[in-house]
Amino acid sequence: MRPLIASIDLSAIRHNHAVAKRCAPGRQAFAVVKANAYGHGVREVVTALFDEADGFAVASLEEAAEVRALHGAARILLLEGCFEAAEYQFAAQLGLDLVVHSELQAQQLLAASLSRPLNIWLKLDSGMHRLGLSEAAVREWHGRLLGAGQVAELNLLSHFACADERGSEMTEQQLEAFLDLLDLDFAQRSLANSAAILTIPAAHMDWLRPGIMLYGATPFADLGVAELGLKPAMSLTAQLIACREVAVGEGVGYGGSWRAERPSRIGTVSCGYADGYPRHAPSGTPVLVRGQRVALVGRVSMDMLTVDLTDLPNAAVGDAVELWGAQLPVDEVAQAAGTLGYELLSKVTQRVPRRYHQG
Ligand SMILES: Cc1ncc(COP(=O)(O)O)c(C=O)c1O
Known part of the structure; x- marks a missing residue:
């Protein structure tokens, strides 16, 4: 047999998940397991975190279905939402938490007839300019989605562009843009990726989204895993x-x-x-x-x-x-x-x- 293996320490992943949770006591966490759990094997990682994870985050409906088959109860967040109108009903059947990052997605959601309402995460483009609604559009769609038959919880989410650069002005601006929307009635809020979990307590909100730190790698150029108390998986x-x-x-x-x-x-x-x-x-x-x-x-x-x-x-x-x-x-x-x-x-x-x- 060819002598090459990726040996994966599942206890390290559990340890790193516990580090994320300890950084933000009382908050919940979507363990980010997209892209086959960053190459570590989604089946094994979800199973390893079965008891402690509050939820999982994935990039596609296909990944979500795989996680749902492994874990009937956990919340599963679809980070980019649905890619086409036909997916909403399947998302409802799987009981997913769904990002809505564009007006098109919001319209498709409202036009969908669903077997049960979905937890919706309106995504704010707080400055990264990759996905997300403007502040004005979040305000508008908050009004239209709150109480809609397709919507269970209405939540707010955004993503940092530079959280790995400590003291970044961009991060401050993004955090402010997020906080500016909290006069609206959202059930849950989520903003922090690994870098923010580790270094920006003000961004912890209700739900963390740890990815790279779970696998024992660092999001920072100048802070190694050992200093962060993480174990390479x-x-x-x-x-x-x-x-x-x-x-x-x-x-x-x-x-x-x-x-x-x-x-x-x-x-x-x-x-x-x-x-x-x-x-x-x-x-x-x-x-x-x-x-x-x-x-x-x-x-x-x-x-x-x-x-x-x-x-x-x-x-x-x-x-x-x-x-x-x-x-x-x-x-x-x-x-x-x-x-x-x-x-x-x-x-x-x-x-x-x-x-x-x-x-
Ligand atoms: C929206 C979103 N949230 C959270 C994460 C997790 O980020 P990290 O791996 O830096 O913790 C990602 C990863 O790309 C993401 O796209």
């Missing part, structure tokens, strides 16, 4: 499958883009970009061999990558390699590759077997 582990000596001046990998400046020992690792490792990770990106940091060298191939073992003379074929995980934060690898932990975790491909354990 996924370790992507491979093996050294070949080792060789390379003379000064020799190139390694496609294009020979990395050249040995000293007599070098090169290790080949059983993980490549078809597994989700970033192809653009540059030479120097950290990789852990036998628990020691070494540098990625040369271009990442589809199924393999190469590392410089010159300073690790005892390393040998069969040694364990951690691409990221418990000992090497995914955020560090992401930073080296010019991306985010979010992208690396959610892009681990299907061919990588997930192995689950409890601590």
Whole structure:
């Protein structure tokens, strides 16, 4: 069997969920499990959080149906709402909480005949300008939806653009825009993603929406998981499958883009970009061999990558390699590759077997 697995510590996810809840005592939380729980496996994550989660948040009706099949009672929030008119009735059958982010969605909701009313979350565009109604439109639709037959709870939601930049003026403005609407009668309010849960208590409102923090990665460039008290959930582990000596001046990998400046020992690792490792990770990106940091060298191939073992003379074929995980934060690898932990975790491909354990 190809030696590459994503081992996933479900107790770490439970721990991180408890951290989110402890940040905002008395509030409830939609655990964000869209995109296959950021690559961790929605079935296993929902099951792991079965007893403690108040709800789950997803990006599509298909994802919502999967979560509903696993959890009959939890609230399930559809973050982008319905994509077409025909979906409202199915959303009602599944008993979802539905975002309404546009006038079109609001009209479609009012035109739908539903088997039961839905909890509706009017989404305010507080400044991110991706989804959401203007303040005036929220006021207008609040009046039209409150008491409508299709609506059970009428709630307010918005999303931060820069909550990961501490002290951001944009975040202040977004928070103010949200607070400005609270003269209206909303049953529940939700604003905080992981970054806001961890650092902006004024944004906690009634329902948190923790995503990345559940998986033990940081939303911040300057605050690591250990400082935040979070535990990495996924370790992507491979093996050294070949080792060789390379003379000064020799190139390694496609294009020979990395050249040995000293007599070098090169290790080949059983993980490549078809597994989700970033192809653009540059030479120097950290990789852990036998628990020691070494540098990625040369271009990442589809199924393999190469590392410089010159300073690790005892390393040998069969040694364990951690691409990221418990000992090497995914955020560090992401930073080296010019991306985010979010992208690396959610892009681990299907061919990588997930192995689950409890601590
Ligand atoms: C609307 C919304 N809420 C919450 C989240 C969770 O954000 P994070 O993973 O930064 O906690 C996301 C993630 O993209 C989102 O789109």
